[in-house]
Amino acid sequence: MSTARTSPEDHLPLTPAVFAILLALADGEKHGYAIMQEAREHVSMGPGTLYGTLDRLLAAGLVVETRLSEDERRRYYRVTPLGKRVLTAETARLQRSVSMAHEKGIRPIEVKA
Amino acid sequence: MSTARTSPEDHLPLTPAVFAILLALADGEKHGYAIMQEAREHVSMGPGTLYGTLDRLLAAGLVVETRLSEDERRRYYRVTPLGKRVLTAETARLQRSVSMAHEKGIRPIEVKA
DNA sequence: ACGGATATATCTGCAACGGATATATTGGAA
DNA sequence: TTCCAATATATCCGTTGCAGATATATCCGT
Numbered sequence: 001m002s003t004a005r006t007s008p009e010d011h012l013p014l015t016p017a018v019f020a021i022l023l024a025l026a027d028g029e030k031h032g033y034a035i036m037q038e039a040r041e042h043v044s045m046g047p048g049t050l051y052g053t054l055d056r057l058l059a060a061g062l063v064v065e066t067r068l069s070e071d072e073r074r075r076y077y078r079v080t081p082l083g084k085r086v087l088t089a090e091t092a093r094l095q096r097s098v099s100m101a102h103e104k105g106i107r108p109i110e111v112k113a
Numbered sequence: 114m115s116t117a118r119t120s121p122e123d124h125l126p127l128t129p130a131v132f133a134i135l136l137a138l139a140d141g142e143k144h145g146y147a148i149m150q151e152a153r154e155h156v157s158m159g160p161g162t163l164y165g166t167l168d169r170l171l172a173a174g175l176v177v178e179t180r181l182s183e184d185e186r187r188r189y190y191r192v193t194p195l196g197k198r199v200l201t202a203e204t205a206r207l208q209r210s211v212s213m214a215h216e217k218g219i220r221p222i223e224v225k226a
Numbered sequence: 227a228c229g230g231a232t233a234t235a236t237c238t239g240c241a242a243c244g245g246a247t248a249t250a251t252t253g254g255a256a
Numbered sequence: 257t258t259c260c261a262a263t264a265t266a267t268c269c270g271t272t273g274c275a276g277a278t279a280t281a282t283c284c285g286t
Contacts, residue, residue, distance in 0.1 A: 032234065033231095033233050033234075047235080051235065073232090075233090
């Protein structure tokens with residue numbers, strides 16, 4: 001059998017694509033295309049990356065497919081409790097990295113909302 | 114000839130390994146082993162990733178090797194102005210992602226300094 | 227009815243990473 | 257003073273992950 005990986009830390013660090021996808025799912029289930037659109041606010045992402053990554057996230061148990069829509073043609077995904085813990089752990093890691101950058105004088109120019 | 118890539122955005126997003134290395138160099142030049150130790154505060158990193166990534170960063174012009182130490186056996190690296198702009202841009206991108214996560218209720222538990 | 231946006235699927239080449247392996251030197255402990 | 261761990265760099269290779277292209281079908285507005 002393959003390795004367990006039930007601890008969030010076993011999945012860190014997340015690639016930018018994985019982080020953007022989990023983040024897009026953080027406030028509720030979405031279908032693939034909607035995920036891609038929201039993820040593109042953070043990184044560029046084509047369908048190859050999207051669906052390939054989703055398959056890996058499904059296999060890793062970080063997201064599940066939810067078949068509860070009458071709307072055929074769309075496949076909805078939801079983040080699992082483990083997925084949420086992974087996202088939380090990665091967010092904390094990134095926050096630490098950003099803080100470290102600030103301490104080292106890396107000061108991004110304020111950007112409009 | 115190969116593509117220019119003089120704009121910071123052309124290098125984003127950075128992989129976690131690249132970000133950790135550039136961050137380690139943000140407060141002054143360091144040699145490879147020192148970079149690896151500091152980067153390990155953020156991500157796990159073996160020598161293969163370290164030196165392979167350094168070679169790519171050299172080729173991309175984000176870091177340069179500085180040969181000004183009498184200390185043989187050590188190779189020192191410094192981040193270039195472009196490298197610093199890339200690091201700044203990525204820090205801003207990450208800050209936006211972390212903020213988005215917070216807006217979605219992802220609240221990492223406070224961790225001791 | 228047409229075209230553009232929506233929506234998913236899949237394939238393939240390449241870059242990046244991880245882990246192992248190798249080698250040499252330095253410094254401290256026994 | 258010998259030995260071992262840590263320092264320091266180098267390189268190879270299998271696996272993973274991503275980018276971009278291609279394909280197909282549907283929906284909606286004009």
